[in-house]
Amino acid sequence: MLYIFKFRLIWVLNILLIGLLSSSAYCQPKKLIDLDFKNADVKDVLRVLAVQNGANFLIDNEVNGTITIHLTKVTFEAALSIIAQSNNLEYTNDNNVYRITQVDQGLLNVDYNNDLLTVEAKNAKLILLIENMAKKTGLNLVTAPDLKERITINLQSVPVQNALDAILIQANCVADKNGAVTFIRKQTANQSPFTITYQNDLLTIDAQNVPLTSLTREITEKTGISVVPNQDVAMNINIFLQNLPLVDALTLLCNTNNLQLVSAGQAWRIAKNPPVNSMGQNLNINYDSKNGLFDVEIQSASLAA
Incomplete structure (x- = not known):
């Protein structure tokens, strides 16, 4: 017993x-390390870091450059991240094997003269392109932190807003304006892309399957003139029009979607077309944007009918 x-x-x-x-x-704190190098080959610094921490590094041949770094009492992960950011490197960890590669910088040239923007980008980081545009133009352009897209685009001497619209479409992004600041972010999966520009009192719209409320809200913001659909008007819009006066553009938008434009003082309302009157009279208005002419067609049924 x-x-x-x-x-x-x-x-x-x-x-x-x-x-x-x-x-x-488990509770033992992570090992802290010190690094102190001046104008050292970045590959040598990475090798020292690997030896100090018993890590396995696979360094691509393209990795190059020098680094000056002084770190005191930092973790291995923090040191590796700082070295990577300083020398434009990327790394992945697969079963404690770190593969380190050089990031492709791509090609990026941005020029701004006489209020016109020229952009030459080939596989360039979108964030860098937007930052360069902001510096060159003086605009307050802010990018979302998760914006990792790259872009290839060539624009020659175009207005800034047109250039920004083209870049957003190419990168599948949208711009949210808040006063003088434009915030650029990824386009959500359920959001249909559309572009609206308003320059020299001329409106351009390129919209595919966009809710009318979203479209009119953007028109109001761009033009400063209130355009509001009635509550009973709920539909998606497909339209492309270019460089039309506001009223002409709104009229065309309404005519192509069986709606009517109603003046409301300094604002505009979009309403459903009224039903055909008792005499069977119907009115169709079409706008020829090429020739700048309206085509009015009145159809009347006979009283006997």
Whole structure:
């Protein structure tokens, strides 16, 4: 009986000891390291970091450059991240094997003269392109932190807003304006892309399957003139028109979607077309944007009908 008790006691003590050792290892703080290099080859710095921490590094041949770095009491992960950011590197960790590669910078040239923007970008980071545009033009352009897209685009001497619209379409992004600040973010999956520009009192719209409320809200913001659909008007719009006066553009938008434009003082309302009157009279208005002419067609049914 005494033997069994001793055996059980030893068994319990062993379990407690294992638990304490595991807990101690788990709670042990991460190893902190120091790095101090001046104009050193970045590959040599990475090798030192790997040796200090027993890590496995696979460094691509394209990795190059020098680095001056002084770090005190930082973790391995923090040191590696700082080195990568400083030398435009990327790394992945697969089963404790770190593969380190050089990031392709791509080609990026941005020029701004006489209020016209020229952009030459080939596989360039979208964030860098927007930052360059902001510096050149003085606009307040802010990018979302998760914007990782790259872009290839060539624009020659175009107005800034037109250039920005083209870049947003190419990168599948949208711009949200808040006063003088434009915030650029990814386009959500359920959001249909559309572009609206208003320059020199001329409106351009390119919209595919866009809710009318979203379209009119953007028109109001761009033009400063209130355009509001009635509550009973709920539909998606497909339209492309270019460089038309506001009223002409709104009229064309309404005519092509069986709606009517109603003046409301300094604002405009968009309403459903009224039903055909008792005499069977119907009115169709079409706008020829090429020739700048309206075509009015009145159809009347006979009284006998």
